[in-house]
Amino acid sequence: MTNLGERTMAWRMEALDEAFLARARPGEALLLASYSPFRQSGPYKEYGPVFLGAQPDAAALPSLEALLAGSGAYLGERMALRAYDAEQAIIEAAILPRSALQTCLDQWAARTDIVFAMLRFPAHGCYALRLNREA
Numbered sequence: 001m002t003n004l005g006e007r008t009m010a011w012r013m014e015a016l017d018e019a020f021l022a023r024a025r026p027g028e029a030l031l032l033a034s035y036s037p038f039r040q041s042g043p044y045k046e047y048g049p050v051f052l053g054a055q056p057d058a059a060a061l062p063s064l065e066a067l068l069a070g071s072g073a074y075l076g077e078r079m080a081l082r083a084y085d086a087e088q089a090i091i092e093a094a095i096l097p098r099s100a101l102q103t104c105l106d107q108w109a110a111r112t113d114i115v116f117a118m119l120r121f122p123a124h125g126c127y128a129l130r131l132n133r134e135a
Contacts, residue, residue: 010109011131029054
């Protein structure tokens with residue numbers, strides 16, 4: 001777990017490549033790819049489009065804490081947050097303001113049935129990032 005002073009992070013970010021965790025700038029070259037954040041077959045396994053910067057800036061990567069706090073302008077003001085069990089079935093879901101994401105993740109960290117969580121952009125349901133429980 002990552003210790004943030006008084007707060008302990010129970011989640012670790014997983015992205016296609018964390019260098020891509022940024023919003024595209026006007027005129028920026030993008031790559032469009034198909035991606036699945038799921039590891040096993042099942043009814044929730046899906047592939048969806050992800051837009052990747054053609055030249056990501058790894059030096060400007062925000063931490064999970066910074067993303068949840070609104071740094072880097074990657075996450076929207078409201079996000080869909082989904083919790084999954086070991087069979088990769090959705091067991092909890094909510095659309096929350098970004099300011100409430102950390103509180104929800106803290107509550108979910110206390111639950112042993114939640115193995116990972118996923119953040120998505122709510123309007124189209126586009127994948128933002130996967131959060132794995134820290135070992």
